[in-house]
Amino acid sequence: MRCEVVAVGTELLLGQIVDTNSAWIGEQLALAGIDCLRHTAVGDNPQRIRLALEESLNRADAVIVTGGLGPTQDDITRDIIAEVMNVEMVQSPELVEIITAKFLGRGRAMPENNLRQADLPRGATAMKEMPGTAPGLVCPVGEKVIYAVPGVPLEMRQMIEGTVIPDLVSRSGEVAAIRSRVLRTWGQSESGLAEMLAEEIERLDGTSGVTLAFLASGMEGLKVRITAKAPTETEVEALLNDEETRVRSIIGPLVFGIDEENMETVVLKELVTQGLTLATAESMTGGLIASRLTDIPGSSQAFLGSVVSYANAVKHEVLNVPDGPVVSEQAVLSMAKGVCEVLGADVSVAVTGVAGPEPQEGNRPGLVWIGTSVDGEVEAVEVRFPYDRTMARQLTVITALDILRRRLIKRAEKN
Amino acid sequence: MRCEVVAVGTELLLGQIVDTNSAWIGEQLALAGIDCLRHTAVGDNPQRIRLALEESLNRADAVIVTGGLGPTQDDITRDIIAEVMNVEMVQSPELVEIITAKFLGRGRAMPENNLRQADLPRGATAMKEMPGTAPGLVCPVGEKVIYAVPGVPLEMRQMIEGTVIPDLVSRSGEVAAIRSRVLRTWGQSESGLAEMLAEEIERLDGTSGVTLAFLASGMEGLKVRITAKAPTETEVEALLNDEETRVRSIIGPLVFGIDEENMETVVLKELVTQGLTLATAESMTGGLIASRLTDIPGSSQAFLGSVVSYANAVKHEVLNVPDGPVVSEQAVLSMAKGVCEVLGADVSVAVTGVAGPEPQEGNRPGLVWIGTSVDGEVEAVEVRFPYDRTMARQLTVITALDILRRRLIKRAEKN
Numbered sequence: 001m002r003c004e005v006v007a008v009g010t011e012l013l014l015g016q017i018v019d020t021n022s023a024w025i026g027e028q029l030a031l032a033g034i035d036c037l038r039h040t041a042v043g044d045n046p047q048r049i050r051l052a053l054e055e056s057l058n059r060a061d062a063v064i065v066t067g068g069l070g071p072t073q074d075d076i077t078r079d080i081i082a083e084v085m086n087v088e089m090v091q092s093p094e095l096v097e098i099i100t101a102k103f104l105g106r107g108r109a110m111p112e113n114n115l116r117q118a119d120l121p122r123g124a125t126a127m128k129e130m131p132g133t134a135p136g137l138v139c140p141v142g143e144k145v146i147y148a149v150p151g152v153p154l155e156m157r158q159m160i161e162g163t164v165i166p167d168l169v170s171r172s173g174e175v176a177a178i179r180s181r182v183l184r185t186w187g188q189s190e191s192g193l194a195e196m197l198a199e200e201i202e203r204l205d206g207t208s209g210v211t212l213a214f215l216a217s218g219m220e221g222l223k224v225r226i227t228a229k230a231p232t233e234t235e236v237e238a239l240l241n242d243e244e245t246r247v248r249s250i251i252g253p254l255v256f257g258i259d260e261e262n263m264e265t266v267v268l269k270e271l272v273t274q275g276l277t278l279a280t281a282e283s284m285t286g287g288l289i290a291s292r293l294t295d296i297p298g299s300s301q302a303f304l305g306s307v308v309s310y311a312n313a314v315k316h317e318v319l320n321v322p323d324g325p326v327v328s329e330q331a332v333l334s335m336a337k338g339v340c341e342v343l344g345a346d347v348s349v350a351v352t353g354v355a356g357p358e359p360q361e362g363n364r365p366g367l368v369w370i371g372t373s374v375d376g377e378v379e380a381v382e383v384r385f386p387y388d389r390t391m392a393r394q395l396t397v398i399t400a401l402d403i404l405r406r407r408l409i410k411r412a413e414k415n
Numbered sequence: 416m417r418c419e420v421v422a423v424g425t426e427l428l429l430g431q432i433v434d435t436n437s438a439w440i441g442e443q444l445a446l447a448g449i450d451c452l453r454h455t456a457v458g459d460n461p462q463r464i465r466l467a468l469e470e471s472l473n474r475a476d477a478v479i480v481t482g483g484l485g486p487t488q489d490d491i492t493r494d495i496i497a498e499v500m501n502v503e504m505v506q507s508p509e510l511v512e513i514i515t516a517k518f519l520g521r522g523r524a525m526p527e528n529n530l531r532q533a534d535l536p537r538g539a540t541a542m543k544e545m546p547g548t549a550p551g552l553v554c555p556v557g558e559k560v561i562y563a564v565p566g567v568p569l570e571m572r573q574m575i576e577g578t579v580i581p582d583l584v585s586r587s588g589e590v591a592a593i594r595s596r597v598l599r600t601w602g603q604s605e606s607g608l609a610e611m612l613a614e615e616i617e618r619l620d621g622t623s624g625v626t627l628a629f630l631a632s633g634m635e636g637l638k639v640r641i642t643a644k645a646p647t648e649t650e651v652e653a654l655l656n657d658e659e660t661r662v663r664s665i666i667g668p669l670v671f672g673i674d675e676e677n678m679e680t681v682v683l684k685e686l687v688t689q690g691l692t693l694a695t696a697e698s699m700t701g702g703l704i705a706s707r708l709t710d711i712p713g714s715s716q717a718f719l720g721s722v723v724s725y726a727n728a729v730k731h732e733v734l735n736v737p738d739g740p741v742v743s744e745q746a747v748l749s750m751a752k753g754v755c756e757v758l759g760a761d762v763s764v765a766v767t768g769v770a771g772p773e774p775q776e777g778n779r780p781g782l783v784w785i786g787t788s789v790d791g792e793v794e795a796v797e798v799r800f801p802y803d804r805t806m807a808r809q810l811t812v813i814t815a816l817d818i819l820r821r822r823l824i825k826r827a828e829k830n
Contacts, residue, residue: 012454297772389712
C-alpha cells in the first residue's frame, strides 16, 4: 500500500502559511505502517491540481488531498476529483440537510454558497466526521482511492484518524507497525557519528527492518534516529530495544537523552535527583543558557538564577573576576566560583567568549571558555566554534550544559 | 520564469520535521516576482529524487532542491543531479581546501566522509556563500537550471538570498520590479490593525500596484507588509515611500521599526543615541530578554547585563525585593530599582510573572508585571497573556521592551 499527499492552496506556494498538515499526515501514515512516497503542494489552479492528482494516482495506490473544499468559487478540489473520476457532480440530499442544520444550530442564515459543499462526485461517499461545514470525501478511482479532507487542521485530523487511516489499513491488508526512537547525542560531528556507526549500518543493510539516520539540530544536539518495521507492535518494540542497546554499545557516552528529552531537561533532572541547585554566569551567551533552562516547566526546582555579566565591570564587581583578560581560563573560573557565592548555588556553569563579529582581546570570534563548579571544585575548558554569532552562542549552550552533565554523572558514580 | 521547489528528506515524509524551507523559499520567489508552481517533498531514495527533479524540470525553467547535501552516505542529491545533467562527478580542489580549512579553524580533524562535499557534477559551480561545510550548487541543464542548497535553514537562506534569487532575476529578464517593505508594529491585534487600515486597503484595491498584508510573528511583532510592483526600481521606491507615509498617518505610534529592525535593535539604538546603559532583572522570562538583546552584534555598547532572579531568595537578597508576594507591583518596582543599583545602569527593565503551567501566589498563568526604571523613576504595568508558557514568555519580551522604548522616546522629546 503506497500513499501520496497533495496539498492544495496558493497560500502554501507563496509561503503565507507553512504546510504542517502534510507532515502530520505523513506521521500518521508512518505510524500505521503505510508508505508515503511523496508530498506535493499546488496552487488553486484547475489544470495543475488535476495534473498533480493524476500523477500521484499513477504512482500510488491512494492519494490524500487537503484543502480546496470550502464554500467559495476558488474551492475546486471536489470538481477536479470528479474530472479525474470521470463522473458528474451530484447533490447529496443528506448533506444538504446536515449543512443546513449546522447553520440553524448556530442561529445563522446559510449563505447560498455553502450548498456547494453538499455536491460530491457520483460514487464518492462523505466521511462521518464533519466538525465544520466541509464534508470529507472517499472517492474510489478503479482499484485506487482519493481521500479529500479540508485544510483546516482540526477538521482534517478528525477525518484522517477516524476514516482515512482505518480505511487504508483495511485496504492494505498488511499488518505492519513502524516506530522510531531518537537518541540525542553531543560531542561528535554528523560525519564522525556516521563513521563510528558505519559497520553497524552495513550490518543492518538489507532486510533487518531497522534503519539508522542522523539529523543535526543545532542547540538540540545531533540526533540518531532508529526506525523499525515489523508485523506487530511487540516485535517493533523488541527491534528498537535491541538496536538501541547496540548503538549505545558503540557511541554510549555521547548519548544524553531519548526522544523528547533535550539537554536542558536532562541536566535539570540530574540536578533534582542529586538535590543540587544551579546558577549560571553568562557573558558571551548573554542569558541564553538561563533562558533555555527556564523554558522548561518545573525548572525552578533546581535553577536559582543567573548573573549575565556582559559588561566587564559586572564581571569584576559582581562576580569578583580579577583584573586581566576576560576571555580566559582565569576569568571563567572566577565567574563559576563567583556566581555560586552570589546566588548561593551548589553548582554553576560560566561562559565567556568572543561572539563576534569583531575580535576581542586579540581573540577571533568563536573562542569560548566554559567553566563549571561542582561541590566547590572549578574546572575550565576551551572550545572553538567556526560559526556565526548566533550559531556560536547556541552551540556554546549545549556544549556548556553537556560539560556539566558529564561532571554530574561522575559525581553520582563517586557517591 | 517558472520555478519549482523540491525538498529531499525521508524525515519530511515521515513528519519528523515540518518543511518550513519550501514556504520560506516560496515567499522569497513571490517577493522577487518569480512564479512558483509546485512544492514537492521526496525521501532519500535515488529513483524517486531523480524522477521528482526530472518532472519539475520538464514543467519549469528552474528547480530549487533543498537537502541531501550532507557528508553521509544517505546524502545523495549531488549524485542524482549529476545523473540528471548526464555528467560525472569531479572533485573540486578549491572546495577540498575550503572544507579542510573549516575543520582546522575549529581545531578538529576532518572525518574522511566530509570530502564527499567537495565533489560536484561537472559543469556545476559552488555558491559563494558557505556558512557550513556543504557547498550550494548552481547546475545548468541545457537552458534550464537546478539550484541545490542544504536543508539547514541558516545555510539555505544565505544561499537563496545571495545567489539563487539574483541569478533567477537576471535569467528572467523581466522588467517589472517588485519590492516589499515591512512595518513592524506592536500594541494592536491583527484584526485591530486590519480594521484601522480597512479604508486604506479598499482605496488600494484594483490597479494601484500596491498591496498590504498582515503577519503575526510572535516576539518579532505584528508585521504590516507593503508590496509594490512597477516597471522600474525608482517607481517602486516611490510607491513604497508614498504608501509608508499613508500607513504611518493611520497607525503611526504602533510602528516601532522597518524591515530587519526588531524591538531589540530599535531599543539598543535609542539607548546608544541617548548615551544610556541598560540592565534587566528577569524572573518569569528567565534571561530571555538579555539573551535576545545580546544576540544583536554591538549590544555591548548599551547593555551591561542582567540579574536572572528565578528563585525568590535571589530577588530578596540580590535585588533587595522586600518580603511579600513576588508577582506584584511592589516586587517589580523593587527589581527595576535594584538591578540599576547592583549593575550600575542608567535604565532597566524588570519582569515578574506566572509562566505556568501551575498558578503561583493564587495568580493564573499569563499574569505579568513589567517594571521600568528611567533616570531613577520607576513605573510598573500589569499585563495578561492567554497563551502557553513559551508564548507568554515571548510576548512578555517584546511588550517589556516596547514599554521601555516608549519611555525612551518621551525622554528624548522632553530633553
